[in-house]
Amino acid sequence: MLLRIFAGKVTIIEMTKLSVNVNKIATLRNARGGNVPDLVKTVKDIESFGAQGITIHPRPDERHIRYQDARDLKAIVKTELNIEGNPVEKFINLVLEVQPAQVTLVPDSVDAITSNAGWDTIKNRAFLKEVIAEFKSKGIRTSIFVDPVAEMIEGAKETGTDRIELYTEAFAVGFKEGRPNAVKPYVEAALLAQDLDLGLNAGHDLSLENVKFFADSLPGLLEVSIGHALIAEALYDGLEKTIQSYLEALS
Numbered sequence: 001m002l003l004r005i006f007a008g009k010v011t012i013i014e015m016t017k018l019s020v021n022v023n024k025i026a027t028l029r030n031a032r033g034g035n036v037p038d039l040v041k042t043v044k045d046i047e048s049f050g051a052q053g054i055t056i057h058p059r060p061d062e063r064h065i066r067y068q069d070a071r072d073l074k075a076i077v078k079t080e081l082n083i084e085g086n087p088v089e090k091f092i093n094l095v096l097e098v099q100p101a102q103v104t105l106v107p108d109s110v111d112a113i114t115s116n117a118g119w120d121t122i123k124n125r126a127f128l129k130e131v132i133a134e135f136k137s138k139g140i141r142t143s144i145f146v147d148p149v150a151e152m153i154e155g156a157k158e159t160g161t162d163r164i165e166l167y168t169e170a171f172a173v174g175f176k177e178g179r180p181n182a183v184k185p186y187v188e189a190a191l192l193a194q195d196l197d198l199g200l201n202a203g204h205d206l207s208l209e210n211v212k213f214f215a216d217s218l219p220g221l222l223e224v225s226i227g228h229a230l231i232a233e234a235l236y237d238g239l240e241k242t243i244q245s246y247l248e249a250l251s
């Protein structure tokens with residue numbers, strides 16, 4: 001536990017947890033149609049290297065994570081399994097069957113290369129409210145993917161979700177371009193989430209270059225989920241050293 005000062009207030013914070021997104025391990029496996037690399041073994045290793053969670057994002061075309069992977073991982077994950085995705089019927093049924101620790105709802109379109117926007121929590125309020133109530137009734141923690149926009153975070157609160165996940169691509173782009181102010185909307189979003197008593201996660205395009213600055217800037221950041229950059233960095237440093245570097249950056 002640490003004490004930090006945010007916006008003039010002393011805040012008690014827990015260390016931000018690292019949930020490793022393993023979509024790219026499945027991408028590599030699927031490239032040859034066999035079982036190399038073995039996703040289950042890799043996930044066990046990632047946990048033994050210190051990751052505090054595992055994130056997967058089964059997409060409807062199963063281009064990386066397959067629905068069966070979610071079942072297989074549920075049986076072996078010892079930390080927290082977080083399943084992300086668009087709550088179409090097939091996805092809802094999978095999550096209800098697998099019962100991960102957390103489900104993160106993302107408004108992906110079917111043909112998107114990757115996630116590219118947060119929810120409009122005002123337009124989709126009734127739908128999100130219904131789906132979230134169903135997941136929560138099964139004891140699954142819920143999170144919804146949102147841009148750092150006050151109306152969308154207030155709308156998220158109305159859905160009954162436990163947490164929000166801030167979509168961090170705009171921050172990652174701004175940071176790369178040398179604009180540290182790109183974090184400002186995220187700090188404001190974090191303070192609002194705190195006022196509304198919403199748990200706070202974040203992810204998308206976070207990396208070893210930008211994650212320390214991001215996590216040090218945001219009050220109450222409970223979890224970051226990181227995949228693309230982490231796996232790319234591990235090509236040079238190996239998974240164990242890379243995960244250790246993230247844990248240091250988040251401590």
Ligand SMILES: CC(=O)[C@@H](O)[C@H](O)COP(=O)(O)O
Pocket residue numbers: 021023024056057084106113114115145203204205227
């Ligand atoms: C929800 C989110 O931000 C994504 O980053 C996602 O989980 C990554 O998905 P892909 O690996 O399919 O790009």
Ligand SMILES: NCC(=O)COP(=O)(O)O
Pocket residue numbers: 021055084165202203204205206225226227228229230
């Ligand atoms: N929720 C974000 C996530 O799981 C990983 O996103 P990325 O690091 O692959 O961009």
